[in-house]
Amino acid sequence: MNLANTLAAFPLAVRKFNPRLLVHSPVMFTVFIGSLVCTLVSIQQLVQGSPVAVFSALVTVWLWLTVLFGNLSEAIAEGRGKAQADSLRAARTSVMARRRLAGPGGPGTFTEELVPGTELAVGDIVVCEAGDLIPSDGDVIEGLASVDESAITGESAPVIRESGGDRSSVTGGTMVLSDKIAVRITAASGKTFLDRMIALVEGSTRQRTPNEIALNVLLASLTIVFVVCVMALAPMANFANALPTPVVLVALLVCLIPTTIGALVPAIGIAGMDRLIQRNVLATSGRAVETAGDITTLLLDKTGTITYGNRRAVEFGPADGVAPFRLIAAARLSSLADETPEGRSIVDLALEQGDGQPAQAPEELSADVEVIEFSAVTRMSGLNLPPGYPANPGTRVLEVRKGAAAAVERYALERGGFVPQELEEKVLEISATGGTPLLVATFDGTRAQVLGVIHLADVVKPGMKERVAQLRAMGIRTVMITGDNKITAGAIAGEAGVDDFVAEATPEDKLAVIKREQEAGRLVAMTGDGTNDAPALAAADVGVAMNSGTSAAKEAANMVDLDSDPTKLIDVVGIGKQLLITRGSLTTFSVANDVAKYFAIVPALFAATFPGLGLLNIMGLHSPESAILSAVIFNAIIIVLLVPLALRGVKYRAVSAAKALSRNLLIYGLGGVIAPFIGIKLLDLVVALIPTIA
Template sequence: MEHQTHHHMTDQNNGNHDKDHQHMGHGGHNHNAMIADFRKRFYVVLVLTLPILLLSHMTQQWLHLQIGFSGSQYVLFLLSTTVFVYGGWPFLTGWFSEMKAKNPGMMTLIGFAITVAYGYSTATVFGLKGMDFFWELATLILIMLLGHWVEMRSVAGASRELELLVQLMPSTAHLIQENGTADVKTETLKEGDLILVKPGEKIAADGLVEEGESYLNESMLTGESKPVLKIKGQKVIAGSVNGNGSLKVRVTHSSKDSYLFKVVDLVRSAQDAKSNTQLLADKAARWLTIIALLAGITTFVVWISLGRDIAFAMERMVTVIVICCPHALGLAVPLVVARSTALSAQHGLLIKNRTAFENSRKITTVVFDKTGTLTKGKFEVSRVSTIGEQASNENELIRLTGALEAHSEHPIATGIMTEVKKRNLTLPQVSDFRAITGKGVAGVAGGRKVKIVSPGYLKENNLQLPPDYHTVGNETVVFVLINDQLAGFVALADVVRPESADAIATLHDNDIQSILLTGDNKQVAESVSKQLKMDGFFAEVLPHEKLEKIKKLQKKGEFVAMTGDGVNDAPALAQADIGIAVGSGSDIAAETAGIVLVNSNPQDIVNLILFGKATYRKMIQNLAWATGYNVVTIPLAAGVLYNQCILVSPAIGAVLMTVSTVIVAINAGLLTIKN
């Protein structure tokens, strides 16, 4: 898979050099074979270059050697022709395919430079007056091959993260059949199969736990570092690592539809997508190609008109053209794109839209949809109070409340049941269970009449509210009556996540304001907003009104990121400058969002924005380096400082070009996500 990613990336590079290699008989796809091919060509040319150097007049003058025999120039010509054809083949075929595509790029420059050098030198062998420069031709091709080989290895490094994601998928699974288990290939698993996952193994397919319990490490998929406990009926994701328990899992998706494969596809298409920065780099690389050819020809004309011989003028022209290769420029952005997209996926940030991700550096306001992002999205018991003699203690009160609520699916009931589990209480039997419409539930538990009711019910029945009763910000309170007397109350709240305050503080440090948007009442919204020191809130907002609130902020000139759960917030997510779907990791189809966060952790939103900024910085650094390098080296190559005895040979030009490309690749590789 790495080769395909590289294929995407370098196709974006103006040099289009993956297409060039398609003529080498590898179909351009097999990346490792391409690296091996360059390595082989490099060594063959290296062996041939040594005799070429020894037979060259220039080297003989330097070394004060006299190697001459009749026909030596023809031997030199044959050796150089072999180097030109065998070593230069990738560049010549690349030049041809670029011309055919009317898209001149790097291969055009190299192909043109070596052809001119070879053509001129050949003419000197067969009678043209002048010095050949076969040795320059050989060293130039040698270094170009080395450069390509080194650079393709660096490029491969940038796509390695994607390969890591692919390797998460185990190759075999233990399928449970009637007569025992059989090891089968992962890709043969279908929906409904039952598989066994032993301790320490990777989960082979998305599914539901049918038997057993274990802690799973999902960090490579969701960025969540703490192992997650999975028990019967819970979802597991393919690629996560099983802890020390044994699990039987019922497969819910075939491997092609699994979460991991969707992520890999998403990463691949995002690496493929061209964003504005990339288009800018492409344009620059195209201009650089044109400038290179013009600068090369101008250099040639100027030196000839100054009375220098053709050989000298040619050498300058070839050096200018080689140094100008827009390779570093062509790879500056794609390498950063490939690395950032794959790294994000490993940290639970799925980038669906590259432009949205790169624009995240412009965000001035983040609008948080409260439930489930800043808060946990589920009710937890925050206070328990007993009144009078009916319930001897808190546990007694919770036990009777739990007995009645055990039959309900309501979020409040779920919160109370969580508390029952936490306190390890056993529940008494219930009879005569009935609902009091809109006001609560009633029944007989442990031989006592119990009612669980809202504050409204107390008022209607003229029951006194207890003296210590006051609601705190975002609490919901239920009262417990035992034998028609008030026995106490249980307060529940949607608890604010521990990470929320830090996330909001970090946004403030980056001059980004945070606004709460919620359907909850004003009191709850104000309480959460104050607690987290946010810049404001919109409360009691109906789903269709969320869109208007976003528009209102945009009219003020804010660049708005909206976080929502991707389903009922779709219109608002689409309206926002950047839509971030939260907590819908398993459902990557959060269509309208540009970015999907697997977890609902608000810290991830901050990481995303900071990582977007870091990614953009890396792109700009790479572009600045790639253009700056050309601005300095082109005049040197043209011979501007010739009178000061500073001259760059074609081979040195090729070394400089390669080094600049490798620097760009290394810089891209330094991009990391700070957690």
């Protein structure tokens, strides 16, 4: 908490003196009402020349400072998001959009009109080219383009957005760097993703979490109890000829109620969301952050989360009697039109291991070559070649295919071929080690021949096993979800150290796992980026959507990762637990804090009439007035001292609940008892130097 941020937050803290805002915090509203009462009493005493007027005025000043410091803690927490909100607001530029309209030539013909981006409606289609700002949120329905999203994510590297996949979502305010795309608008003006981000970052739409509401109810109940106690104490104090002035009674009330945690609760909640925002994760509400701290089951996608995701070809395994160069040439040829990372890696490995043929881009293939795209049905890709094609690995070859072992085996059997026994064994061996085997086959018009196997390796990210172990220590069960076969999934799961895995998973399988876990009383978190992930993201207690994914996924989730890093879900869980730990620790400190104040104020009220109560004055405070004023000053100052801890958060350690509780009681419970004794005594030594107080 630096001085510049504190000074910048002061105007907002002053504006929060509005009773309509303070009423949401029962503790601070009570202090506010007490401060008003003390102000009126102090003015009356000053006019009348009362000997206790200076004492009352000093107490009143510090009561107002208590309210100010409570407001300041929330204002500082909210202010931490202002800089990011300003940068996001700068990205929200009103631009002219090229809206597509149906052309006069009938279906398939279009015209364009230039309209302000604010006039776009959901369902409109706009055209964006290199250099254009995307006017609003939408999905790419035609084309492919490189997009600069640095205004939102902070990352300078451009990203690819294309139609027909899970990376079709675009955000208003980002810039197209290359090519041309058609975008269907999915958000009305003023309700875009950027608008929601700004509102959430600034905290203007922050909703209190269930635990925060429950804590406020508890604090309100304690406040009511102490108000009744102090009201009952007034006639007793008057009877005992103590100090029954309204100022003293208000000071007693403020010191007895849990003022510290009452002032810091909003800051703790806002800071939890801010820590997510600092990691480029946007939560729709504090509820999602808090729920993340209670997660007991974590669903992790294998590809991109546990592993790097971009599988690479690492080995060619020819069948017996097949020359290696034939397999290498066929593998390269089948991958020339394959623009996936796996396909490009096969071409690279072929060139590296002696194929000798230069790589060809798809557009360089001759017009009479038919490209066979990969599909989920065939699970194969390749080329249909004309006889005598220059790069043909055998002049009689008419077709070349690569794909999943079962798919290529079916392809070969349908064309009179078979998979040699040694290749079947090689497929099982690669799968058992967590790799992905692809078979390569050719067809010459008479009989298919399976030439060999390509080994694709998917590498588990470094440190993943250790992170999973940390989650296990937190009491979180990890489940890996993958579309791979059971053998491959089992090998990766063992290497990553996850507790369980679901292989060959469909969207329905993901949803079933979530429902099963929830029916067992567990809270579930998961990540996703595709439209097919939307049902599971919506069903999960914490769903984190990738910003690179579809609009449907982002709408279904309650968090969006702007960096599109699936592993960040592990950090989200840690932040949620840190939020809960911080709130619990500071609540413990606040309650323990009040113990010392009892020893300061109760003897001050009654020791003159009941000397026996002097035994409770273990701090040896100078006088009743100095004791009360010192307690009120400490009560205000401790709020300021704890604001940095509320914003930074108590460090979370992956230990058992029993150890966490013991540590909490030792540090914040015992510390909360000791600190006020020291602080109030030091303040009493200073206050005693004031003649009118002494």
